[in-house]
Every structure is written in C-alpha cells, then in structure tokens.
Amino acid sequence: MAVDTKDRILDVAARMFHEQGFAGTGVATIQRRAGVNSGSLYHFFPSKEALLIGVLERHLEQLGPSLLDRAAAATEDPIGRVFALLDVYRERLRISGCARGCPVGNLALEVGDAKPRVRALIDGYFSVWVDEVRGWLRTAGDRLPAGLDRRALARLVLSVMEGAVMQARTAKSLEPFDEAVAQLHLYIDGLLSQAQHGAKEREGERSRAARLYAHVVERPSVPTEPVEADEPEWRAW
Amino acid sequence: MAVDTKDRILDVAARMFHEQGFAGTGVATIQRRAGVNSGSLYHFFPSKEALLIGVLERHLEQLGPSLLDRAAAATEDPIGRVFALLDVYRERLRISGCARGCPVGNLALEVGDAKPRVRALIDGYFSVWVDEVRGWLRTAGDRLPAGLDRRALARLVLSVMEGAVMQARTAKSLEPFDEAVAQLHLYIDGLLSQAQHGAKEREGERSRAARLYAHVVERPSVPTEPVEADEPEWRAW
DNA sequence: GGCGTGATTGATTGATCAATCAAACATTCA
DNA sequence: TGAATGTTTGATTGATCAATCAATCACGCC
Numbered sequence: 001m002a003v004d005t006k007d008r009i010l011d012v013a014a015r016m017f018h019e020q021g022f023a024g025t026g027v028a029t030i031q032r033r034a035g036v037n038s039g040s041l042y043h044f045f046p047s048k049e050a051l052l053i054g055v056l057e058r059h060l061e062q063l064g065p066s067l068l069d070r071a072a073a074a075t076e077d078p079i080g081r082v083f084a085l086l087d088v089y090r091e092r093l094r095i096s097g098c099a100r101g102c103p104v105g106n107l108a109l110e111v112g113d114a115k116p117r118v119r120a121l122i123d124g125y126f127s128v129w130v131d132e133v134r135g136w137l138r139t140a141g142d143r144l145p146a147g148l149d150r151r152a153l154a155r156l157v158l159s160v161m162e163g164a165v166m167q168a169r170t171a172k173s174l175e176p177f178d179e180a181v182a183q184l185h186l187y188i189d190g191l192l193s194q195a196q197h198g199a200k201e202r203e204g205e206r207s208r209a210a211r212l213y214a215h216v217v218e219r220p221s222v223p224t225e226p227v228e229a230d231e232p233e234w235r236a237w
Numbered sequence: 238m239a240v241d242t243k244d245r246i247l248d249v250a251a252r253m254f255h256e257q258g259f260a261g262t263g264v265a266t267i268q269r270r271a272g273v274n275s276g277s278l279y280h281f282f283p284s285k286e287a288l289l290i291g292v293l294e295r296h297l298e299q300l301g302p303s304l305l306d307r308a309a310a311a312t313e314d315p316i317g318r319v320f321a322l323l324d325v326y327r328e329r330l331r332i333s334g335c336a337r338g339c340p341v342g343n344l345a346l347e348v349g350d351a352k353p354r355v356r357a358l359i360d361g362y363f364s365v366w367v368d369e370v371r372g373w374l375r376t377a378g379d380r381l382p383a384g385l386d387r388r389a390l391a392r393l394v395l396s397v398m399e400g401a402v403m404q405a406r407t408a409k410s411l412e413p414f415d416e417a418v419a420q421l422h423l424y425i426d427g428l429l430s431q432a433q434h435g436a437k438e439r440e441g442e443r444s445r446a447a448r449l450y451a452h453v454v455e456r457p458s459v460p461t462e463p464v465e466a467d468e469p470e471w472r473a474w
Numbered sequence: 475g476g477c478g479t480g481a482t483t484g485a486t487t488g489a490t491c492a493a494t495c496a497a498a499c500a501t502t503c504a
Numbered sequence: 505t506g507a508a509t510g511t512t513t514g515a516t517t518g519a520t521c522a523a524t525c526a527a528t529c530a531c532g533c534c
Binding site: 026038039042047 | 490491492493494495
C-alpha cells in the first residue's frame with residue numbers, strides 16, 4: 001500500500017502543479033485530494049520541494065514511454081514522428097479544454113533558477129526531448145539539407161510547441177497552436193523539397209539562407225554553460 | 238507623490254511577478270521593497286489581483302512604445318523588424334543572465350483561466366503583439382509568397398520567441414534561443430527566396446508544401462472562441 | 475483659520491502556509 | 505508470540521499569507 005500512497009500523492013501533486021503552479025498549490029490541498037494525512041505525505045517527501053522533484057523525476061521517467069515512444073510508434077517516417085509528437089500535445093490541450101499543455105513548461109518559467117536541483121531536472125527534460133527529436137531528424141538523412149543543424153531544428157520544434165501551447169492556453173483555443181504548427185510544417189516541407197532539389201543539382205551553390213546563416217548552422221553541441229547576470233540595476237520595461 | 242508611490246508599487250510588483258510568479262510573490266515583500274505600508278498599497282490596489290491587473294495593463298501600455306516601436310525604429314525593412322524585435326528579447330535575456338525574458342509569458346502559464354480579467358489582458362497582449370508583426374509581414378508585400386498566411390507566421394514568431402525564452406531561462410544560456418531564432422531565420426529566408434522565384438515563374442505551380450497545407454493557409458481571422466473541457470476524468474501522464 | 479480629501483501609517487485580523495511530532499497501526503520475519 | 509520496521513494518524517507548531525482598520529498626515533480650497 002505504501003507504493004499506492006506515494007503514487008497517489010505524486011498523481012495529485014503533478015496535476016495541481018501543472019494547473020496552478022508550484023507556489024500556487026498548497027500542500028494541505030494535495031493531502032486532502034490524495035486522501036492522505038500530512039504526516040504521511042512528509043513521510044515520503046520531506047519537503048514541498050522534494051515533492052516537486054519527485055514529480056519532475058516522474059515526468060522525466062514517463063517522457064519516453066508515454067510521449068516520445070508513442071510518437072515514434074505512430075509512424076516509421078521520422079518527419080511524421082515530429083508532427084505525431086506535436087499532435088500528442090494538441091490532443092492533451094483539446095481534452096483539457098486548453099488548460100493543460102506541457103506539464104514541465106509551466107514549472108520551467110515559474111521556478112527559474114531559484115532551486116538548482118529543479119532547474120537541472122527541467123533542463124534534462126528538455127535535453128532528452130530535443131535529443132530524441134534530433135535523432136529522428138538525423139534518421140531522415142539526406143531527405144533534409146546536408147548542412148542543416150538537426151539539433152537547432154529540434155530546438156525550434158520544442159520552442160514552437162511550448163510557445164504555441166502557451167498561446168492556446170491563454171486564448172482557450174486550439175487555433176494559435178494549429179497556426180504555429182502549420183507554419184512549422186511549411187518550413188520542414190520546404191527543407192524536404194530543398195534537399196530534393198539539392199540532390200539533383202548536387203554540388204551546386206548553397207541556398208541564400210544557408211549562406212547567410214552558415215555561422216549558426218551545425219555548430220558543435222556544447223553543454224549549456226550557465227551565464228551570470230551582469231546587470232548593475234534593474235529597470236522596468 | 239501619489240503617482241510616484243503607485244508607480245513604485247507597480248515597478249516592484251512587475252519585477253517580482255516576473256521573477257517569482259504571482260503566487261510566489263508576497264504582498265508584504267512588495268510593500269517592503271517599494272518602501273510602502275500595507276494600507277497604502279491597498280489604497281491604490283484593493284486586492285492582490287487588482288495589483289496584477291495593474292501590472293498587466295502597464296505591460297500592455299508599454300508593449301508598443303518600449304518594444305514594438307523600438308523594433309520598428311531599428312530598420313525600415315519589415316522582415317528586419319521581426320528579428321530586431323526578437324533581438325530585444327535576446328538582449329533582455331542577456332542582461333538579466335537569462336533570468337527574465339517575456340514578462341507576460343510566465344503569468345500566461347501560471348494563472349491559466351482562473352482569473353478571467355487577467356486571462357483577457359494576457360490574450361490582448363499577445364493579440365497586439367501578433368497583429369503588429371502581421372502588419373510588418375503584410376508590408377513585406379510580394380517579397381513573401383502570395384498565399385502565405387501572415388497572421389499564422391506572426392503567431393509562429395511569437396511561439397518561437399516564448400518557447401526559446403523558456404529554454405534559455407532553463408538552460409541559463411542564450412544558445413537555445415539563438416538556435417531557435419536561427420532556424421526561424423532560415424524559414425523566413427526560404428520564404429523570401431521562394432517568393433522571388435515565384436515571381437519569375439509567375440502563375441507556375443504552387444510549391445509542394447503550399448499544396449499540402451493549403452487548408453491551413455490564409456484562413457479568415459476569427460476571434461478565439463473559448464473551448465470547454467470535455468474530459469470525464471483526469472489521468473496522469 | 476477651518477474644512478475636506480486623498481495619501482499614509484502600522485498594528486491587527488483570521489486564514490492558510492509548510493512542516494513537526496508522538497502515538498497508533500500494519501506488516502513481516504524471527 | 506513478539507520484536508522490528510515501515511506506514512499512517514491528526515493535532516499542533518510558528519511563520520507567513522492577503523486583507524482590514526482606525527487614526528494620522530499633508531495639502532489645496534474657501
């Protein structure tokens with residue numbers, strides 16, 4: 001029964017953190033909704049932050065099985081997988097009435113860098129996400145332009161997803177999400193046909209865009225190095 | 238002095254809501270940091286939510302002068318303006334050590350639809366943002382493909398910005414932001430050259446991507462109709 | 475000088491916050 | 505049967521929460 005209780009707590013906490021944020025969720029409410037007494041909750045999670053960490057660790061565990069693998073199972077086509085993944089988020093938005101998108105995105109913006117352990121977990125979550133999509137894009141091989149930075153494109157996909165989810169939640173409508181994803185689709189299809197034409201006129205000149213942004217294309221994948229603030233004083237804007 | 242006090246409160250509140258979120262910020266802390274007594278704060282803002290609304294109204298007021306207009310002033314080129322705008326956000330990330338990006342994005346994810354007035358304000362903020370960028374894109378005229386949905390592209394730009402800011406904050410690095418924006422740049426440059434070629438072979442066949450997604454291109458701009466949740470029960474994921 | 479009005483003060487409210495604790499309970503193995 | 509370990513109970517802690525209140529202050533107008 002111990003496992004059940006712990007899981008029940010994590011279920012409720014995950015949902016509430018997702019809907020109301022971390023600071024906006026009271027421990028007492030989690031207890032009540034999970035049918036658990038306060039001492040019992042603190043038996044498994046010695047602090048509220050530990051509870052948040054538990055929730056994030058579970059999100060990280062389930063990222064593969066319940067999200068990436070599902071998208072991968074939807075189709076063999078690596079490009080199709082990208083949009084299958086986006087469609088999972090779309091479906092989650094839909095069934096929740098545009099209330100819940102990515103469970104980690106909220107927390108990412110909320111906790112900032114106040115809690116290092118939490119930030120690291122979220123950073124890891126995004127990294128796994130991006131790496132998986134990058135893997136798919138690499139599988140696409142020469143269907144995509146040779147010089148294209150697969151990791152940067154994967155980052156774009158994640159950015160579009162998070163930003164689109166944000167707007168869909170605010171607008172309480174799937175339209176912003178669909179619009180953004182449709183544009184992403186246009187971009188990737190453009191890349192596909194660009195690579196197709198490039199294959200014919202092999203060794204031909206690189207596209208204007210590729211020339212212009214050669215310096216940002218296919219850079220080495222260095223670990224993200226935290227930057228420190230250098231602002232002397234804060235000014236409103 | 239009255240105006241000063243109110244502005245001082247709004248300054249502090251805006252900053253703290255941005256950094257720690259709404260629920261994560263205590264009114265007492267705002268009072269202390271603003272050098273104001275509790276009664277004085279509640280004289281101007283009858284509730285914490287009223288304070289949040291005041292902050293958002295000011296963000297909305299300043300969206301034009303301190304953000305859109307600045308980007309528009311940077312260059313006459315409508316496409317250049319888009320990236321000038323993104324660069325403003327990049328600069329804000331940089332000077333804050335990747336702690337602060339869009340002051341509204343956080344609140345958008347946090348409050349959800351609990352407070353209707355707040356949601357409406359945030360929705361309005363995003364709408365103004367998107368409409369302005371759409372205006373620029375329209376100014377670009379036939380430099381962009383004729384069938385391209387300018388509003389959807391503007392939505393994409395906002396999505397990329399918000400999503401990229403989220404990742405930059407989590408990673409404490411500008412790299413994710415730069416990668417995502419670089420990809421967006423590639424897309425838009427592709428659109429530009431696509432329109433350029435299209436101009437030559439005028440009346441030629443539409444691109445494969447445009448054919449595939451014709452149904453999502455240039456749809457009428459309908460107001461966002463809130464969707465209601467239809468989920469019978471929530472399940473963890 | 476007296477009056478009115480809005481701004482300011484700061485103590486105080488009850489509620490809720492995260493967290494603690496000793497005691498009771500359940501389960502397992504000796 | 506009984507000790508041991510792990511789990512659950514629920515009252516309780518002090519701190520902090522948003523919000524209220526009567527009282528005082530500064531300042532313009534008649």
